Amino acid sequence: MNIEQLREHCLSKLKVTEDFPFDANTLVFKVLGKMFALVSLEKWDNGLAAINLKCDPEYAIKLREAHESIEPGWHMNKKHWNTLYIHKNDLSPKLISELIDHSYDMVVKGMTNKMRSELE
Numbered sequence: 001m002n003i004e005q006l007r008e009h010c011l012s013k014l015k016v017t018e019d020f021p022f023d024a025n026t027l028v029f030k031v032l033g034k035m036f037a038l039v040s041l042e043k044w045d046n047g048l049a050a051i052n053l054k055c056d057p058e059y060a061i062k063l064r065e066a067h068e069s070i071e072p073g074w075h076m077n078k079k080h081w082n083t084l085y086i087h088k089n090d091l092s093p094k095l096i097s098e099l100i101d102h103s104y105d106m107v108v109k110g111m112t113n114k115m116r117s118e119l120e
Helices: 003-011 041-045 057-066 093-109 113-117
Strands: 016-019 026-031 034-040 051-054 070-072 081-084
Touching: 003 016, 003 026, 003 034, 003 093, 026 093, 034 041, 034 093, 051 093, 057 070, 057 081, 081 093
Parallel strands: none
Antiparallel strands: 016 026, 026 034, 034 051, 051 081, 070 081
16 A cells, blocks of 8 residues: 555545644544544655554554554554554555554544534
8 A cells, every 4th residue: 555545545534634733744634633544754755654543452452463563553652553564565455444444433433422423
């Protein structure tokens, strides 16, 4: 999966926006203002493609045990975030897409009923 495919997948979700709230290098995808994916464009450009995604804590542990390219979220809450090291080339595009969807769903699940109603 390249950066444009990743970006298109994230932006295909309902009410998703992208911006650079931290610096000019960290691309952040949000659903109704809540982060669900972060990408360092500098690392991506240097051949170290990775993405931080929110994850159910129990599922996060299983993913980390099953895939050496999935580690606790770098500079994130390690219980709730994973970093997928895409540049290691052992994660399928299908799995990456599924984990982006899972992250989006986790963020939506944590929203108020009023916010979730905006997605319908």
